Each structure stands twice: as structure tokens, then as C-alpha cells.
Amino acid sequence: MKISFLLHNAYGIGGTITTTFNLAQALAGRHQVEIVSAMRHREQPNFTLDPKVSLRPLVDLRHERKHPLHLRPARVFPAAEYRYRQYSELTDQRIGAYLAETEADVVIGTRPGLNVHLAHQAPERVILIGQEHLTLDHHSPRLRIALRRAYGRLDTLTTVTEADAAAYRRKMWLPGVRVEALPNSVPDPVLPAADGTAKVVVAAGRLVPVKRYDLLIEAFALVATEHPDWHLRIYGQGEEHGRLRELIGRLGLNNNVFLMGAAAPMEGEWVKGSIAATAADFEPFGMTIVEAMRCGLPVVSTDCPHGPAEIIKDGVDGRLVPVDDRDALGAALLELVRDDERRRHMGRTAQENARRYAPALVVEQVERLIDAARSARAGEAPAPVPPAASRIKRALVSEGFAARDAAYAMASGALRAVRRGRR
CATH class of the missing domain: 3.40.50.2000 (Glycogen Phosphorylase B;)
Incomplete structure (x- = not known):
């Protein structure tokens, strides 16, 4: 055919x-x-x-x-x-x-x-x-x-x-x-899955307003205050780059938050992290969520329409938090940053559950x-x-x-x- x-x-x-x-x-x-x-x-x-x-x-x-x-x-x-x-x-x-x-x-x-x-x-x-x-x-x-x-x-x-x-x-x-x-x-990964030991949160997607990277950066400031050895890497390019760079500087996060530019494919970058995050106001599906889960990362995501809630099982292979809630997003990230065993267990579960998108x-x-x-x-x-x-x-x-x-x-x-x- x-x-x-x-x-x-x-x-x-x-x-x-x-x-x-x-x-x-x-x-x-x-x-x-x-x-x-x-x-x-x-x-x-x-x-x-x-x-x-x-x-x-x-x-x-x-x-x-x-x-x-x-x-x-x-x-x-x-x-x-x-x-x-x-x-x-x-x-x-x-x-x-x-x-x-x-x-x-x-x-x-x-x-x-x-x-x-x-x-x-x-x-x-x-x-x-x-x-x-x-x-x-x-x-x-x-x-x-x-x-x-x-x-x-x-x-x-x-x-x-x-x-x-x-x-x-x-x-x-x-x-x-x-x-x-x-x-x-999402294709079957070719690299070994993340082991949950890296002190890195990874996000990826176009740098546009609906993706709310500003909210993610502000939420990660709560993580950096308590755990300054953790880092946030944001992959992508777009119109928000300058504004996000200014926000990172204003919050004093130049040593913790990095705008990495575009990367294709992303698999090699996901496996370098231990947590994935998305703060979008709207997500028709959530391709990056599945990509991250297939690489063994639990995902902290806003519970926006329509995709995240159909992909993530809250508290099992990731966390869902209200849209536009910086404190809830920061708390969910801290929950996984603080608990090494839970983070790694959720990562393994995420990898298993995401096989339905093979x-x-x-x-x-x-x-x-x-x-x-x-x-x-x-x-x-x-x-x-x-x-x-x-x-x-x-x-x-x-x-x-x-x-x-x-x-x-x-x-x-x-x-x-x-x-x-x-x-």
C-alpha cells in the first residue's frame, strides 16, 4: 500500500x-x-x-x-x-x-x-x-x-x-x-535511559508565550534557592529568547538556568537529566512529555488542555499541577528533587508506561x-x-x-x- x-x-x-x-x-x-x-x-x-x-x-x-x-x-x-x-x-x-x-x-x-x-x-x-x-x-x-x-x-x-x-x-x-x-x-530510544542521578531538569520546545517558560524559570527559582547545585536546561528557539534571558538575569539564575538552543534529536539531552518539566497554558498533545518519559524521566507538567492528563499518571510517573501556578509547579519540582528514590522509581515507571506510544x-x-x-x-x-x-x-x-x-x-x-x- x-x-x-x-x-x-x-x-x-x-x-x-x-x-x-x-x-x-x-x-x-x-x-x-x-x-x-x-x-x-x-x-x-x-x-x-x-x-x-x-x-x-x-x-x-x-x-x-x-x-x-x-x-x-x-x-x-x-x-x-x-x-x-x-x-x-x-x-x-x-x-x-x-x-x-x-x-x-x-x-x-x-x-x-x-x-x-x-x-x-x-x-x-x-x-x-x-x-x-x-x-x-x-x-x-x-x-x-x-x-x-x-x-x-x-x-x-x-x-x-x-x-x-x-x-x-x-x-x-x-x-x-x-x-x-x-x-x-515516539521511536524506541537507542541510548540507555536516564538513571535519575543528574541534578538537571530538562525542558524543550519552541520559546513562545504559550509554553510559559517564564513561569517555569520562576518556579525553578524556588528549587535553586534550596538546592543551588541543581540546574534547568531549556532547549529550543523562538521569539521569547530575549525576554527569558532578561528574566534569568533579573532572578540571579545565570548559574542555574541555561537556554541551550535547539537540539534535534532530543534523546541525547533528555538522558542527561533526571526530571522533565513543562509549564504550558495549552498543549494539544505533549510530544516532549512522551519523549522524556521514554528516556526514563518523570515529568512535572501543568494540567493544561488537552494532552498532559492523558499521558501522565499524577503521582505515578510524573506530577500534574494547576495552570499558571508558580508555587505549585515549584513545589512539585522540589518534591522530586528532594526524594532521590521516588524520583528514580517514577522515572522507571514513566519509561514503562510510555511504551504505549511505541x-x-x-x-x-x-x-x-x-x-x-x-x-x-x-x-x-x-x-x-x-x-x-x-x-x-x-x-x-x-x-x-x-x-x-x-x-x-x-x-x-x-x-x-x-x-x-x-x-
């Missing part, structure tokens, strides 16, 4: 790029896989890609930024989407041409605007899966209207958390479209979604959920999802015929 991912820019740095590369590489062991990058701005990707996965760009910004068609606004890519200004009539044409000519059996979109392209421009024979890496509540009302009109033409819509999947089922009218949570996968399990779930879409088109009942996928999907099983499968299959044949008339 040939599977194609449509990605905004495979040559940048970000969570969606990381998880797309991870999933594509895992699928490549059993399928023919390609990543199609709508844009390109440099010669090579920041992340190493398995040679089994082909990569091709559609618009090379190094040479086509001033192309006449790229100076005209996009018509297919929705205007309410966050990245609308980066798209154009040129991207409309190139994406449309790629979809018209693709030999893929399955095309997977990786952001709302690209999912709209799939809905309007992909040929009828292709299985269409739209991925949402943000959340429904994060989208503006205007964008939700555009997505509601387009998403009804998809076979499947995936979210990264059960909470967001439930929101789509509850708030969006998408008859015949399967909506399921598909967690991001690529093999997520690949199995993707294959099940594709098989279910094919069955639905044929009006057949889908195959039973495999045991491994069932472990990931325990929340859906508790909802009686088998009954939903049967109803979906019976209704989808007629709905597919209706969609043919809309294209």
Missing part, C-alpha cells in the same frame, strides 16, 4: 514535523511511504529521514518566493487558518496537481488547511485521512465553519487526544466520518483506520480491533465503540455516494 503525508514544511522544526517523520518512518517498514512538503526553504530537513521514506517539495521558497502566482492569495486554503498568508494561488495549483496525479492509496493531511485541500482536490479513489494536531476549541468560529463544510468529505479525522476526539463528535456535524484519537508515536502500536492503529475506511466504503462491517490497538484505545472501548463501527459502516456507503456529487 502507498501512503502519502501532506505536510506544511518538512524542512522546519516543530511537533507536527517530528510526529509525521516518526509515523512515516514506522509505516515504511510495511508500506511504500512518501512525505510531500507544501513548501521548502532550505536544502535538507532539520530532522534525519529514513531513506525508505521519499520526500518531495511542491514550492521551493528559495527560488519561487516572488513567483507571480505566489503573490496572489490562496483560494482553496482557508483564509481563517493560521498559516493562510504563507499560502497562495501557486500552492493551490501545486497541491491540486499533486493530488490529481498521486498514485497513493491513502493521503494523510497534517493541518486544517491541508485537510481542506484533500477534501476539495483529492480524487475519489483515494482514502482521505485528516489529522488535527491542535484542538477544536483552539480554532476560531470562522475556521470551524470552513472545516465543517470540508471535513464531511473525509473518510477519517484523527485527533491526538481522546478529549479532542470527543469534542469533535459532540460539536461538529460530520455524519459518516470516523473520528478517532491517534496518539503521536511506533508499532500506532502503526497497527493506522492500518486499522485504513481498513475500516475501506470497509465503510464497501458498506461492510469493519474487522475487530486488534489487542494492541485496543490497549491504546481503552477509553473508546469503554464508550462501546464497536457499536459505533457498525453504524458507521452501514451509513457510509450512502454518504460516500452523496460526497461524489459534491466534488
Whole structure:
């Protein structure tokens, strides 16, 4: 089977790029896989890609930024989407041409605007899966209207958390479209796990306001006061760098808190720490949380929507604290800094619990979604959920999802015929 991912820019740095590369590489062991990058701005990707996965760009910004068609606004890519200004009539044409000519059996979109392209421009024979890496509540009302009109033409819509999947089922009218949570996968670590002895807290991600590194630094000041031999390393780059550097100086933490810049991959940095931390106001999933746990670190995180609470078991493999609460965050960090045995035990538990995000399990779930879409088109009942996928999907099983499968299959044949008339 040939599977194609449509990605905004495979040559940048970000969570969606990381998880797309991870999933594509895992699928490549059993399928023919390609990543199609709508844009390109440099010669090579920041992340190493398995040679089994082909990569091709559609618009090379190094040479086509001033192309006449790229100076005209996009018509297919929705205007309410966050990245609308980066798209154009040129991207409309190139994406449309790629979809018209693709030999893929399955095309997977990786952001709302690209999912709209799939809905309007992909040929009828292709299985269409739209991925949402943000959340429904994060989208503006205007964008939700555009997505509601387009998403009804998809076979499947995936979210990264059960909470967001439930929101789509509850708030969006998408008859015949399967909506399921598909967690991001993290490759099996190649380095020995952290042993919990290093006096280092590690954080990673874009240096942007929503990640609240200012709150983390202020919370870590409580740790440094009591344990001046502990350090906080923050990996990433972004607009907040200058402000965070000034805050570190103002709090007298120049010998304790370090802005390390970007690192890819992060595995070699996670294993140098003993605790991971995130202070975000909003986290659609929490890729860095899983990465850290797979490397043997307990994670102290704000309990923000939607991801952390679905990944971390509070008091078992990490700690969850209220959003925007510096003292609670500092206290949770101190709790693990003070107790060596508990910290190490929680790290070992985190490593074990995070195995549910191993690529093999997520690949199995993707294959099940594709098989279910094919069955639905044929009006057949889908195959039973495999045991491994069932472990990931325990929340859906508790909802009686088998009954939903049967109803979906019976209704989808007629709905597919209706969609043919809309294209």
C-alpha cells in the first residue's frame, strides 16, 4: 500500500514535523511511504529521514518566493487558518496537481488547511485521512465553519487526544466520518535511559508565550534557592529568547538556568537529566512529555488542555499541577528533587508506561483506520480491533465503540455516494 503525508514544511522544526517523520518512518517498514512538503526553504530537513521514506517539495521558497502566482492569495486554503498568508494561488495549483496525479492509496493531511485541500482536490479513489494536531476549541468560529463544510468529505479525522476526539463528535456535524484519537508515536530510544542521578531538569520546545517558560524559570527559582547545585536546561528557539534571558538575569539564575538552543534529536539531552518539566497554558498533545518519559524521566507538567492528563499518571510517573501556578509547579519540582528514590522509581515507571506510544502500536492503529475506511466504503462491517490497538484505545472501548463501527459502516456507503456529487 502507498501512503502519502501532506505536510506544511518538512524542512522546519516543530511537533507536527517530528510526529509525521516518526509515523512515516514506522509505516515504511510495511508500506511504500512518501512525505510531500507544501513548501521548502532550505536544502535538507532539520530532522534525519529514513531513506525508505521519499520526500518531495511542491514550492521551493528559495527560488519561487516572488513567483507571480505566489503573490496572489490562496483560494482553496482557508483564509481563517493560521498559516493562510504563507499560502497562495501557486500552492493551490501545486497541491491540486499533486493530488490529481498521486498514485497513493491513502493521503494523510497534517493541518486544517491541508485537510481542506484533500477534501476539495483529492480524487475519489483515494482514502482521505485528516489529522488535527491542535484542538477544536483552539480554532476560531470562522475556521470551524470552513472545516465543517470540508471535513464531511473525509473518510477519517484523527485527533491526538481522546478529549479532542470527543469534542469533535459532540460539536461538529460530520455524519459518516470516523473520528478517532491517534496518539503521536515516539521511536524506541537507542541510548540507555536516564538513571535519575543528574541534578538537571530538562525542558524543550519552541520559546513562545504559550509554553510559559517564564513561569517555569520562576518556579525553578524556588528549587535553586534550596538546592543551588541543581540546574534547568531549556532547549529550543523562538521569539521569547530575549525576554527569558532578561528574566534569568533579573532572578540571579545565570548559574542555574541555561537556554541551550535547539537540539534535534532530543534523546541525547533528555538522558542527561533526571526530571522533565513543562509549564504550558495549552498543549494539544505533549510530544516532549512522551519523549522524556521514554528516556526514563518523570515529568512535572501543568494540567493544561488537552494532552498532559492523558499521558501522565499524577503521582505515578510524573506530577500534574494547576495552570499558571508558580508555587505549585515549584513545589512539585522540589518534591522530586528532594526524594532521590521516588524520583528514580517514577522515572522507571514513566519509561514503562510510555511504551504505549511505541511506533508499532500506532502503526497497527493506522492500518486499522485504513481498513475500516475501506470497509465503510464497501458498506461492510469493519474487522475487530486488534489487542494492541485496543490497549491504546481503552477509553473508546469503554464508550462501546464497536457499536459505533457498525453504524458507521452501514451509513457510509450512502454518504460516500452523496460526497461524489459534491466534488
